[in-house]
Amino acid sequence: MVAKRIIPCLDVKDGAVVKGINFEGLREVGDAVAMGVEYSRQGADELVYLDISASKESRSTFTQLVERIALGIDIPFTVGGGIGSLDDAARLLDSGADKISVNSAAVARPELISEIAGRYGSQFVVCAIDAKCIDGRWTVTTHGGSRPTERELFAWAREVQERGAGEILFTSMDHDGTRAGYACEQYAQMAEFLRIPVIASGGAGSIDDIAEVLTAGRADAALAASIFHYGTIPIPTLKAALRKRGITIR
Amino acid sequence: MTVIIDYDAGNICSVRNALSRLGCEYVLSADPATIEAADRILLPGVGNAAEAMRSLEAKGLVPVIRGLRKPVLGICVGMQLLCRHCEEGDVDGIGIFDCDVRRFPASADAKVPHMGWNAIGNLDGKLFKGLSGGTYMYFVHSYFAGLCSDTAATCRHGNTLFSASLRYENFYGTQFHPEKSGDAGALVLKNFLGR
Numbered sequence: 001m002v003a004k005r006i007i008p009c010l011d012v013k014d015g016a017v018v019k020g021i022n023f024e025g026l027r028e029v030g031d032a033v034a035m036g037v038e039y040s041r042q043g044a045d046e047l048v049y050l051d052i053s054a055s056k057e058s059r060s061t062f063t064q065l066v067e068r069i070a071l072g073i074d075i076p077f078t079v080g081g082g083i084g085s086l087d088d089a090a091r092l093l094d095s096g097a098d099k100i101s102v103n104s105a106a107v108a109r110p111e112l113i114s115e116i117a118g119r120y121g122s123q124f125v126v127c128a129i130d131a132k133c134i135d136g137r138w139t140v141t142t143h144g145g146s147r148p149t150e151r152e153l154f155a156w157a158r159e160v161q162e163r164g165a166g167e168i169l170f171t172s173m174d175h176d177g178t179r180a181g182y183a184c185e186q187y188a189q190m191a192e193f194l195r196i197p198v199i200a201s202g203g204a205g206s207i208d209d210i211a212e213v214l215t216a217g218r219a220d221a222a223l224a225a226s227i228f229h230y231g232t233i234p235i236p237t238l239k240a241a242l243r244k245r246g247i248t249i250r
Numbered sequence: 251m252t253v254i255i256d257y258d259a260g261n262i263c264s265v266r267n268a269l270s271r272l273g274c275e276y277v278l279s280a281d282p283a284t285i286e287a288a289d290r291i292l293l294p295g296v297g298n299a300a301e302a303m304r305s306l307e308a309k310g311l312v313p314v315i316r317g318l319r320k321p322v323l324g325i326c327v328g329m330q331l332l333c334r335h336c337e338e339g340d341v342d343g344i345g346i347f348d349c350d351v352r353r354f355p356a357s358a359d360a361k362v363p364h365m366g367w368n369a370i371g372n373l374d375g376k377l378f379k380g381l382s383g384g385t386y387m388y389f390v391h392s393y394f395a396g397l398c399s400d401t402a403a404t405c406r407h408g409n410t411l412f413s414a415s416l417r418y419e420n421f422y423g424t425q426f427h428p429e430k431s432g433d434a435g436a437l438v439l440k441n442f443l444g445r
């Protein structure tokens with residue numbers, strides 16, 4: 001049986017790891033490669049690196065960083081942030097990324113998912129979805145949650161799967177940064193119709209939160225940032241506690 | 251000298267990086283003489299089995315690989331190519347391992363591709379020295395090699411029990427990616443490299 005995955009997420013700006021609280025007030029917390037190596041040693045199952053830099057120049061800095069990460073760590077990692085074309089995906093593949101994650105660009109042009117999946121396989125494409133509940137409707141947002149779109153979360157998740165994405169990384173913007181638990185109901189609802197794995201993101205504050213989203217929420221993986229970066233919940237402690245609850249964990 | 255067979259089989263960055271991390275010098279080559287002179291040979295592979303097989307054939311490497319007497323390790327699709335036949339693209343393999351490669355049946359509790367960390371068991375042979383059954387390895391694949399007399403480790407996905415590793419004489423194969431499987435995977439590579 002495939003184990004449920006624990007995934008630390010590292011937001012990278014100009015080569016350093018930062019963590020935004022509701023995507024505001026960025027704080028620098030450490031070297032991206034050294035943190036990845038440390039997480040791998042602690043038992044992280046996978047890593048996600050998101051480039052949150054805005055400028056073109058920082059793109060090449062990030063590509064070089066991806067090469068260093070690929071050389072330094074021996075577990076799979078996904079990179080995302082600003083991927084808008086097949087060329088961007090190819091560049092990151094060549095740098096050693098195991099998977100790439102697309103977000104806003106796929107919302108603007110959904111064919112991007114089919115193009116990358118068609119060329120490099122579904123296992124290479126993670127589709128990140130940021131959404132929040134607006135007037136009772138789960139609405140897909142872009143640009144760090146600041147721009148609501150016309151798309152509805154569940155319809156978009158279904159489309160993304162049909163277009164060939166290999167995984168969905170759904171972040172509830174209502175829960176992100178709160179440390180009050182994941183959007184469990186929404187993950188459970190997704191599991192009803194999705195055949196591809198779902199990574200839960202946004203809201204992890206305790207071991208209970210993570211256990212809940214992996215069981216009641218039926219998520220395949222739990223992603224978190226600050227609770228790991230600040231050492232609130234060490235990964236070995238978390239994994240031992242989840243195992244004790246009968247969850248399949250590496 | 252260790253040689254990684256270079257035959258346009260997708261992204262082989264991760265195998266190269268893993269050897270670098272282990273301090274193992276290697277040469278990337280598609281030249282038959284270089285491959286035949288190597289002490290150890292790695293056959294990586296990511297992507298479509300039929301395309302990978304055609305690429306090996308175009309480079310005239312199928313008889314070269316079949317004739318190798320030094321340790322050879324096929325990883326993922328590289329292992330599948332060492333089998334008799336691959337359902338993906340309906341292509342004949344190199345025919346070292348005595349089994350066929352088929353697609354996983356789709357089911358609700360066993361998603362395809364089989365992607366992520368899964369436990370391996372029934373470990374047999376020097377590749378797994380120092381490891382015990384229940385060790386988790388990282389897999390990404392939609393096709394599997396069935397169980398056969400060459401099976402050197404097993405893994406279960408849904409109701410399918412398949413070969414996580416194969417071994418015949420000097421030929422080894424892993425369906426999982428040792429280069430992406432943390433310390434346990436590094437140990438498998440070290441065992442193969444004799445380090």
